Amino acid sequence: MKHLATFLYWLAAVFALALILVSFDYRFGRALFLATSLLPGMFCAKFFLPMALRAERRRVLAVICVVASTLIIEWMSLLLASFHTTPSENLMRAPFPGLFSNPVFILILLVAIVVPGELLSHYLKKKLSEERxxxxxxxxxxxxxxxxxxxxxxxxxxxxxxxxxxxxxxxxxxxxxxxxxxxxxxxxxxxxx
The missing domain is CATH 2.40.50 (OB fold (Dihydrolipoamide Acetyltransferase, E2P))
Structure with a gap:
């Protein structure tokens, strides 16, 4: 149940991101591909940010490095996926709307997806604690x-x-x-x- 709920959450998150991209005039197939390309950065934030927050020394530096690397991963994967899905005659135009090159917007998307996922994970861990x-x-x-x-x-x-x-x-x-x-x-x- 716990793994199924987590899987369904990330599936819903991809569809929510795809709907956000559809609102920027992307076709749904392309928007779904671009939303899926954002998952590696989100998983990076999900797994490495708790470790950075528990660091004994230089905690602030560790958190800044994880956030910066996650933003770079997100931006690069979005850029590569956008170039991959762009028709060849439109390659000279901007690959995606300017809002997606804004790191604050990408950070807001990350927080809006990763934080509820972590809250769901902690809730399921408490609720479905495995009795041995x-x-x-x-x-x-x-x-x-x-x-x-x-x-x-x-x-x-x-x-x-x-x-x-x-x-x-x-x-x-x-x-x-x-x-x-x-x-x-x-x-x-x-x-x-």
């Missing part, structure tokens, strides 16, 4: 425990005892197939798994 479970057979019945409920694990040669926070104990066989014939001594694991 341990599944085993104890006394001939299937037991499913969330990892957070396990207090500690005891292990010996023949079985594993899982002690939970509620005071329950589950026992399961030792999985020898994954251990390649090695002998397991008695051990107790305390803390998070």
């Amino acid at each position: 479970y341990v599944t085993f057979i104890s006394d001939r019945r299937k037991v499913v425990l969330p990892i957070e409920a396990i207090l500690y694990v005891e292990s010996n040669d023949k079985e594993v005892l899982l002690h939970t926070q509620e005071g329950l104990t589950g026992r399961g066989p030792v999985f020898r197939n994954g251990l390649s014939g090695s002998t397991i001594g008695s051990s107790v694991f305390i803390g998070p798994i």
